[in-house]
Amino acid sequence: MKEKRFGIDIDGTVTCPTSLIPFINEDFSLNITLDDIKKYDLSEALDIPAERFSDWFNKKEPAIYSSSPLAEGAKEVLLKWKKQFQLFFISARRSHLMDITEQWFEKQDILYDRIELIGSHDKIKAAKQYGVDIFFEDKHDNAVSIHEELRIPVLLFNTPYNQDPVPEGVIRVNNWTQAEQWVDQWVHTEKTLPLNRS
Structure with missing residues (x-):
């Protein structure tokens, strides 16, 4: 059985969703x-x-991303997963922010197979390109569209801004501990099923 590939959003998923608030x-x-x-x-x-907020955000992005705190439990879980799975971080950040993003990952001591900054919230193409088996996200419509298009499970990290209903293949988790528990069960189930994916 091939090593599973995880597609992981960065902001509000790996980073704490409160990062922008200060x-x-x-x-x-x-x-x-x-x-x-x-x-x-x-x-x-x-x-x-919208224009005022967009101008502000464009100026503040580097400072925000440089100082974003990790979501609680993310580092421990990601370090464990890196030993067993391939980790593809797929973000809507724009490509000119790659240096800041890589420096942040290095500072946090988080390992990865690839960081892809696509400059758009449409992550389906990148998720398909890298053949990810599961996705981790905090944006509601992203989670739903990735699941519906790719027919893979998507773990949606609960926040006050993503409370619309979700289909069965989008699984809400409150934190990285719950994400790890769900993944452990999913991997175990996949191992005991007949091989149905190449």
Whole structure:
């Protein structure tokens, strides 16, 4: 049986979903918490004009990504998985942010097979290109579309901004410990099933 390939989003999945909040609070004179963000589109969630928010985000991206804290438990689980699986980090970040992204992974001591910054939220092409067997995501519509297009399980990390209903193949997890437990069971089940994938 081939070594499984994991497709993993970075922001809000490997990094803590609160990463942007201190920057938003400081620069927009707000006092919000993650619970206040009910939509993925932050300009809409915070009622900030889209162009203003986009300009701000483009300027702040390097600082945000350099200082993003890891999601709790992510490092321990990813280090275990790297011994057993191939890890492909597929992110909507734009390609000019590759140096900052690689430096962050090095600083956090997280190993990987590939980092792909696609500059778009449409991750289906990259997931298909690398033949990933499972995906990890925090954006609701990404999780649903990846599952429906590729017919693979997608683990959706629960946040206040991704609470729309999900189909059966999208599995909600609250943290990396739950993700690891689900994956352990999935891998065990796959090993005991007749080989149905090349």
